[in-house]
Amino acid sequence: xxxxxxxxxxxxxxxxxxxxxxxxxxxxxxxxxxxxxxxxxxxxxxxxxxxxxxxxxxxxxxxxxxxxxxxxxxxxxxxxxxxxxxxxxxxxxxxxxxxxxxxxxxxxxxxxxxxxxxxxxxxxxxxxxxxxxxxxxxxxxxxxxxxxxxxxxxxxxxxxxxxxxxxxxxxxxxxxxxxxxxxxxxxxxxxxxxxxxxxxxxxxxxxxxxxxxxxxxxxxxxxxxxxxxxxxxxxxxxxxxxxxxxxxxxxxxxxxxxxxxxxxxxxxxxxxxxxxxxxxxxxxxxxxxxxxxxxxxxxxxxxxxxxxxxxxxxxxxxxxxxxxxxxxxxxxxxxxxxxxxxxxxxxxxxxxxxxxxxxxxxxxxxxxxxxxxxxxxxxxxx
Amino acid sequence: xxxxxxxxxxxxxxxxxxxxxxxxxxxxxxxxxxxxxxxxxxxxxxxxxxxxxxxxxxxxxxxxxxxxxxxxxxxxxxxxxxxxxxxxxxxxxxxxxxxxxxxxxxxxxxxxxxxxxxxxxxxxxxxxxxxxxxxxxxxxxxxxxxxxxxxxxxxxxxxxxxxxxxxxxxxxxxxxxxxxxx
Amino acid sequence: xxxxxxxxxxxxxxxxxxxxxxxxxxxxxxxxxxxxxxxxxxxxxxxxxxxxxxxxxxxxxxxxxxxxxxxxxxxxxxxxxxxxxxxxxxxxxxxxxxxxxxxxxxxxxxxxxxxxxxxxxxxxxxxxxxxxxxxxxxxxxxxxxxxxxxxxxxxxxxxxxxxxxxxxxxxxxxxxxxxxxxxxxxxxxxxxxxxxxxxxxxxxxxxxxxxxxxxxxxxxxxxxxxxxxxxxxxxxxxxxxxxxxxxxxxxxxxxxxxxxxxxxxx
Numbered sequence: 001x002x003x004x005x006x007x008x009x010x011x012x013x014x015x016x017x018x019x020x021x022x023x024x025x026x027x028x029x030x031x032x033x034x035x036x037x038x039x040x041x042x043x044x045x046x047x048x049x050x051x052x053x054x055x056x057x058x059x060x061x062x063x064x065x066x067x068x069x070x071x072x073x074x075x076x077x078x079x080x081x082x083x084x085x086x087x088x089x090x091x092x093x094x095x096x097x098x099x100x101x102x103x104x105x106x107x108x109x110x111x112x113x114x115x116x117x118x119x120x121x122x123x124x125x126x127x128x129x130x131x132x133x134x135x136x137x138x139x140x141x142x143x144x145x146x147x148x149x150x151x152x153x154x155x156x157x158x159x160x161x162x163x164x165x166x167x168x169x170x171x172x173x174x175x176x177x178x179x180x181x182x183x184x185x186x187x188x189x190x191x192x193x194x195x196x197x198x199x200x201x202x203x204x205x206x207x208x209x210x211x212x213x214x215x216x217x218x219x220x221x222x223x224x225x226x227x228x229x230x231x232x233x234x235x236x237x238x239x240x241x242x243x244x245x246x247x248x249x250x251x252x253x254x255x256x257x258x259x260x261x262x263x264x265x266x267x268x269x270x271x272x273x274x275x276x277x278x279x280x281x282x283x284x285x286x287x288x289x290x291x292x293x294x295x296x297x298x299x300x301x302x303x304x305x306x307x308x309x310x311x312x313x314x315x316x317x318x319x320x321x322x323x324x325x326x327x328x329x330x331x332x333x334x335x336x337x338x339x340x341x342x343x344x345x346x347x348x349x350x351x352x353x354x355x356x357x358x359x360x361x362x363x364x365x366x367x368x369x370x371x372x373x374x375x376x377x378x379x380x381x382x
Numbered sequence: 383x384x385x386x387x388x389x390x391x392x393x394x395x396x397x398x399x400x401x402x403x404x405x406x407x408x409x410x411x412x413x414x415x416x417x418x419x420x421x422x423x424x425x426x427x428x429x430x431x432x433x434x435x436x437x438x439x440x441x442x443x444x445x446x447x448x449x450x451x452x453x454x455x456x457x458x459x460x461x462x463x464x465x466x467x468x469x470x471x472x473x474x475x476x477x478x479x480x481x482x483x484x485x486x487x488x489x490x491x492x493x494x495x496x497x498x499x500x501x502x503x504x505x506x507x508x509x510x511x512x513x514x515x516x517x518x519x520x521x522x523x524x525x526x527x528x529x530x531x532x533x534x535x536x537x538x539x540x541x542x543x544x545x546x547x548x549x550x551x552x553x554x555x556x557x558x559x560x561x562x563x564x
Numbered sequence: 565x566x567x568x569x570x571x572x573x574x575x576x577x578x579x580x581x582x583x584x585x586x587x588x589x590x591x592x593x594x595x596x597x598x599x600x601x602x603x604x605x606x607x608x609x610x611x612x613x614x615x616x617x618x619x620x621x622x623x624x625x626x627x628x629x630x631x632x633x634x635x636x637x638x639x640x641x642x643x644x645x646x647x648x649x650x651x652x653x654x655x656x657x658x659x660x661x662x663x664x665x666x667x668x669x670x671x672x673x674x675x676x677x678x679x680x681x682x683x684x685x686x687x688x689x690x691x692x693x694x695x696x697x698x699x700x701x702x703x704x705x706x707x708x709x710x711x712x713x714x715x716x717x718x719x720x721x722x723x724x725x726x727x728x729x730x731x732x733x734x735x736x737x738x739x740x741x742x743x744x745x746x747x748x749x750x751x752x753x754x755x756x757x758x759x760x761x762x763x764x765x766x767x768x769x770x771x772x773x774x775x776x777x778x779x780x781x782x783x784x785x786x787x788x789x790x791x792x793x794x795x796x797x798x799x800x801x802x803x804x805x806x807x808x809x810x811x812x813x814x815x816x817x818x819x820x821x822x823x824x825x826x827x828x829x830x
Contacts, residue, residue: 007407007417025645046827051644051820056670060637063630067610067641070628071649075641093631117422177446178403178419180410221608221626221642222649228572228621230629239575239621240629285446292444367445 004183010174011036011078013145013181014104015044017152018076020184021191023102024050025075027064029057029083032116033172034106037078058083062090065101069094070229072194072220074156078104080172081123082113084130091165092131093231095254098208098216100159100194102152104168106175107284109362118362119172121284124339127167128313134251136258138265139167139313143287145181148174150189151267151310157192158265162257163216169312171335173285173364194218197225208250209236214257259314266316269308270323272298276305278374279324280357281344282333283309285364290333292367293374304374312340317347324348329377331355335365385439386525387448391465392457392481394432397512401455402434404516404538408530409438415526418446431460438525453523454490455515457481476519493522495557501550510550517554522561570594570604572624579618581689583777585736585762589654589683590619592739596746607650610639612664614656614690616683616762625652633663636671639678647817650750651677657684658696661717665697672726675754676816680728681746682719682757685764693767704771720808723757730756731809735784736763738805745807754815761788761803 008016015037018026026045028038038054045052051068055061058079065075079087084105094101107123109115123130127139138158142148148170155166197217199205205225210216219225232240233247241247258265271294273279282290287308297304307323309316324330324344330353332341341356348354357373359365388405392398399421406419421434435448453474456462462482469475471489480498497514501507513535520528528551535547571594580586597607607625611617613632620627626649630638635653643651660668660682671678687705688694695705695712698719702711723731730752734742742760749756763769763780774780789795791806 005411007403007410025641027641046820046824049824049828053640053644055637055640056666059634060640060667060670063634063637064641064644066630067628067638067643068645069641070626071642071645073645075645089631090634173420173446176421178406179417179443179446221628222605222646224605226604226624226626228627228629230621231631232629237574239572288444288446295444364445364447366447366449368449 003185006181006183007178008145008181009036009176009178010145010148010170011106011176012040013148014078014152014168014170015040016181016183017149018102018156019044019048020149020186020189021153021156022074022193023076023156024073025065025068026051026077027053027055027061027068027075028077028079029055029061031058031080031083033108033175034078034080034104036175037104037106058086059090062087062094062103066090066094066097066099069099069101070221072218074100074160076102076104078106080106080108081126084123084126088126088130092133092135094165095131095135095137096231097229098163098254099165099229100163101165102155102159102168103165104170107169107171109172115362117172119285119335119364120360120362121171121286121335122339123169124312124334124336127169134255136255137167137313138162138164138258138311139169140267140311141169141284142174142310143284143291143308144174145179147310149181149183153189153191154267157190160192160194161215162261163218164258167313169284171284196220199225201225206236207238208234210253262314262316262318265311265314266319267310268316268319269310271306271308272303273305273307273323275303277303277327278305278329278331278377279327280304280306280331280333280370281309281320281340282306283312283340286333286335289365289367289370293370296367309340315343315347317343320344320347321349327353329353329355331357331370331373331377333357333365333370335359385437385441386453386523387451387470388436388453388455388519388523388525389448389451389465389468390434390436390455391461392432392455393461396432396457397509398432398455398457399434401512401516402436404531404534405519405526406436406438408526408534412530412533413526415440416443418443420446431464433461433465453519453525455519457515459483474522476515476522478515493561495561497554497557500553500557504553505546505549507546510546513547513550514554514557517551518558519554521555521558528555565598567591567594567598570597570624572622575621578622580615581766583763583765584615585685585760585764585777586616586619586683588736588739589681589742589760589762590622592743593652593654593681593746594623596743596750599743600747600750602650602750606648607652608639608642610635610642610651610653612655612659614659614688615685616654616656617659619654633659634667635659636664636667636678636680640671640674640676643676643678644817644820647677647821650679652679652681652750654681654683656689657682657686657698657719658688661719661722662697669722669726672723672728672755672757674816675727675729675813677753678755679749679752680755680757681749682759683762684719684759685762685768687764687768689764689767693771699768705767706771719757719759724809727755728757729754729809729811729813730807732757732807733759733761733803733805735761735788735805737781737784738788741805748807748810752810753818754813
């Protein structure tokens with residue numbers, strides 16, 4: 001056995017992946033159930049000469065990683081719901097100023113302080129719309145440690161490719177659960193490094209002028225190109241502008257660079273969809289229960305399938321529509337009051353065939369919860 | 383297909399969660415099996431009710447929690463009272479006679495061993511009580527081999543305390559002899 | 565090098581009102597940097613939001629115009645990532661001490677090598693004249709039409725208490741000492757705070773019948789004294805200016821470097 005197999009928590013798998021992706025800067029603030037990420041990186045980063053700082057709050061943690069990223073370092077922070085709320089202001093800044101960075105949110109239970117040690121998936125919409133104003137965002141998730149590893153690397157890759165913050169939306173079950181993880185060999189998974197400008201010192205560099213392929217090469221702070229970064233609407237030089245055309249072009253660019261690449265960005269896993277007459281759509285820890293049900297029902301010959309979303313935002317609406325086209329029933333399995341269900345509802349052709357199997361009491365949704373919904377749909381009563 | 387589900391329960395500081403991690407790690411890393419461990423605990427780091435669930439299987443494990451354990455370990459009366467009803471019919475219950483009084487009827491092999499007292503008599507260190515319990519449950523269930531537990535212990539603890547760990551494990555294995563459900 | 569070489573003239577005219585003190589601060593900051601011979605590529609200027617914060621747009625450094633109150637948090641990230649760069653963080657009084665108060669005290673506590681310049685005009689100018697934590701008791705503002713009942717911070721004492729290793733105060737009237745203080749602050753290895761009283765005739769001055777910009781500058785002349793002046797003993801209302809603290813202490817990034825060296829050996 002060449003590869004390194006470890007038995008770890010999801011939060012540790014996230015740390016392993018971040019290091020594999022080349023994270024060099026972490027700023028954070030302790031919060032359950034994400035704290036292990038900060039603890040592990042406090043230990044690991046100094047050993048490789050990377051930077052770790054525990055800031056005074058979640059706001060400053062988010063600001064610090066943006067500052068570090070502008071100097072060329074791959075940067076990340078990790079938090080949970082309450083801290084995620086605090087980070088929203090600076091997440092908006094990172095979107096506007098097009099600064100690559102990764103934000104992990106290990107979701108816990110409830111709104112406000114809620115259920116700190118329990119699980120829910122209630123931050124799906126906060127990930128999408130948490131910061132003010134129209135914008136677009138990338139948010140990824142995973143249901144097991146091997147996928148979590150891959151999606152964490154994907155998050156760093158997408159952040160660099162699209163010059164944008166990327167959110168890793170995990171949950172307390174996945175974050176704290178332990179299972180095996182095989183750490184890939186260096187080079188086995190592709191890494192996207194920062195696209196740096198090839199413009200020389202004597203030539204004008206435009207930090208916000210996209211290339212033909214839409215990408216924006218960067219120049220590190222401290223390098224030969226001095227430019228302005230701002231959260232105000234800005235022109236290709238990064239200088240504030242109130243010109244309606246400049247505002248329109250920038251709004252459009254920030255939205256389109258992500259929504260226009262849904263097919264390239266979105267990842268999903270399919271289980272028995274070909275002939276499924278009932279499709280479960282799920283993600284994160286909920287998808288484990290959904291897959292449990294699908295596997296056991298398939299063993300009985302029932303035509304159940306699972307579509308596991310790994311990219312929540314941008315939402316792969318067209319792909320979901322196509323995959324659900326022939327199913328009689330679609331059941332979204334999630335631990336909130338239907339945040340993804342409502343998005344699916346807008347995506348599919350016939351919203352009447354859509355159902356929600358959910359749980360919002362801080363407990364992981366069980367296979368039995370899903371089976372109860374199946375019984376109800378098939379008219380057998382619960 | 384083989385699938386084992388076990389719940390370790392007790393109070394914070396008894397090493398219940400550590401025991402569950404070691405068992406799962408032994409299965410996953412040293413026996414080529416699939417294993418998943420999850421835990422639940424109160425907000426306080428010590429003294430609260432704690433629970434560690436382990437599933438060991440030769441196929442993929444999806445739902446990670448244990449609803450109906452084949453084996454239940456309860457190291458406090460509260461944990462015993464709380465989880466006893468969940469046990470799979472014909473399953474196994476392991477308690478410590480120092481902490482738990484068996485006062486309910488249940489369709490399970492109720493095994494009360496004097497682990498705590500023996501550890502205190504022979505080693506004198508309560509810190510390895512959980513390792514003794516791990517020895518006992520391994521001896522009772524044979525979910526994994528004792529050698530795999532030792533390997534998992536070796537990666538987790540410094541060499542200087544491996545001797546008492548091994549001794550505690552052996553005490554547990556010995557206490558379990560003749561009580562198994564094999 | 566002349567002052568103009570440091571300006572992004574493309575972005576002129578600036579948005580500061582006629583008579584505003586912030587231009588004087590910008591001018592002296594440039595002169596300080598010229599005197600020190602720092603390369604423009606080695607300077608990162610981080611600002612928050614407010615009139616003062618627009619200074620970053622006008623200067624030809626690496627400039628990061630961020631969120632209200634958060635400049636020091638962004639600056640901490642830049643500095644820890646690239647300790648060899650000089651980080652200058654001009655802020656307004658509300659920006660630095662109200663919404664940014666927590667970041668301010670923690671940056672001071674860490675003693676991270678950042679130069680914090682608080683351009684104190686005693687008012688929120690950008691939003692049209694609301695009172696700030698430095699406005700002062702009985703002073704008027706649009707949100708204190710009957711006079712403020714809030715008591716102000718003493719920025720210098722706040723910075724000292726929080727652990728800043730260089731703390732100074734000056735005014736836009738005392739331009740020569742301002743330049744010298746800024747030079748020392750920038751060269752200081754550690755968290756340095758320079759409070760610069762900067763007149764806002766448009767809002768603070770007008771609301772409080774303080775006359776025009778010249779009158780306000782004259783006030784700085786007559787109402788401030790060098791540290792330890794006898795006049796202060798006679799009239800405690802006078803504001804002291806000068807360098808209050810200048811001490812060598814372990815700087816945050818240097819400590820981090822030492823930590824890295826230590827753990828790499830292990």
